[in-house]
Every structure is written in structure tokens, then in C-alpha cells.
Amino acid sequence: MAELTLKNLTFRYKNTNQDVLSNVNFTFESGRLYAIVGPSGSGKSTLLSLMAGLLSPTEGDVLLDDQSYKSLNLDQLRREKLTVIFQAFHLFPLLTAIENVSFPMEINGISPAESMPKAAKLLEEVGIGSEKHRRYPANLSGGEQQRVAIARALSTGAGILLADEPSGNLDEANSVQVMELLLELAHARNRCVIVVTHDLELAARADQVLPMKDKTLSNA
Numbered sequence: 001m002a003e004l005t006l007k008n009l010t011f012r013y014k015n016t017n018q019d020v021l022s023n024v025n026f027t028f029e030s031g032r033l034y035a036i037v038g039p040s041g042s043g044k045s046t047l048l049s050l051m052a053g054l055l056s057p058t059e060g061d062v063l064l065d066d067q068s069y070k071s072l073n074l075d076q077l078r079r080e081k082l083t084v085i086f087q088a089f090h091l092f093p094l095l096t097a098i099e100n101v102s103f104p105m106e107i108n109g110i111s112p113a114e115s116m117p118k119a120a121k122l123l124e125e126v127g128i129g130s131e132k133h134r135r136y137p138a139n140l141s142g143g144e145q146q147r148v149a150i151a152r153a154l155s156t157g158a159g160i161l162l163a164d165e166p167s168g169n170l171d172e173a174n175s176v177q178v179m180e181l182l183l184e185l186a187h188a189r190n191r192c193v194i195v196v197t198h199d200l201e202l203a204a205r206a207d208q209v210l211p212m213k214d215k216t217l218s219n220a
């Protein structure tokens, strides 16, 4: 399935004179969960934004299956191949849980008649029972909202999952549950899962831990 490569990747924010990332080289493979760890300000979210195609490299390249992002339609990439889960979940507050999950499929042209049963199945798979499918996010716990966000991320079948502090708002039990869910996605469904986290204990569950150090991924 999908493989994401960073090649001599360097990034500096405009109007600043310091690189945030310098000469990062790494290949992320499908079927594995990677945890990127590092202190605040070390460039973790910046790296994730580059991998999501939301920022462009200052130098170097990001490649999906050997194809440079420069040659890809990045809107299409984010609709079909890659998905991002943010710390604050970014669920639509005026859509129910099931509508949140069905929405990306509808954007991709799938009819509600087809997308709603798929959304229900995805919610069941992340442990959200049918009695909660029609609740609004505000009426779900933080852990449940995060699982809805994961179900939504899975709805388009994207091979690459990027998650920025996916359990940042959650207590320990829920954090572990979210991490287990992401691990299962990597292992049982052959997704490439890349998680940014402050939490070293959670990170230790990953297949590979990659500390951000000196503006690059060490261990890499």
C-alpha cells in the first residue's frame, strides 16, 4: 500500500531566518505506527503539515509512493490518499456523529444511501454503538469524539493517517484506547499511521519511536 518519503526536507517559515526542520530523511511504510516525539517547538506539527501537503518544503521533497508532492494534486491527495486527525478533533458541531463520518464520502460523490450504512459500520468498528450515532459531538465524551474523528478519517479509505496529539485532550484510559485503535488500523488494515505525541508512555506502544532532535528525525 502507501509509502511516504521525506527527502532532504528542509523548512523555514517565511519572514524568519532559522530553519525549523533541516535535512530530514525518512520513509514511512504502511502496516506500521510511528510516533514522533520531541519538546514543544521542535517542529513536530510543522513536519506533519508538510506531510499533509498543507505547507511546501523550503528545500527537499515529500513523496507518496515515489511521486513528488510537487507533481500531485494536493486537494485530491487529501481527499483520497491521506487524512489528518487534529488534537481538537474538528468535528462539525451541527452534524451528528454519523453525519460527521458520512460527510467526507458524500463530498467524494457517494450517495447518502450508500454512505450512511458505511458510516454506521465505521462507528461500530471504533466502538461507538448505534444509540450514539445520532448524537451531536457536544453530547459525546472527549474519547468518543476522538473515536468519531478516527471513524471519519477512515471513511475515505485513505492509506496514510496523520494524527497530531490525538489523545492530547483525553485521560489516560481513553488515550490508551485511541492508541490501541490506531495500532490496530496500522496492523490489521495495513495503514501507515504517523502520530505526534508528547506522551512518551503512549509513544512506547508504537512500532517505531522517532525523536525530533536538532531539527531532524533521529533514529532515522
Ligand SMILES: Nc1ncnc2c1ncn2[C@@H]1O[C@H](COP(=O)(O)OP(=O)(O)OP(=O)(O)O)[C@@H](O)[C@H]1O
Pocket: 013, 014, 016, 020, 038, 039, 040, 041, 042, 043, 044, 045, 046, 047
Ligand atoms: N506560522 C509560523 N511562523 C513562524 N514560526 C512558526 C510558525 N508556526 C510555528 N513556528 C515556529 O516553528 C517552530 C516549530 O513549531 P511547531 O508548531 O512545529 O512545534 P511542535 O513541535 O509542534 O510544538 P508543540 O509540541 O508545542 O505543538 C517553533 O519554534 C514555532 O515557534
Ligand SMILES: [Mg+2]
Pocket: 044, 045, 046
Ligand atoms: Mg504541535
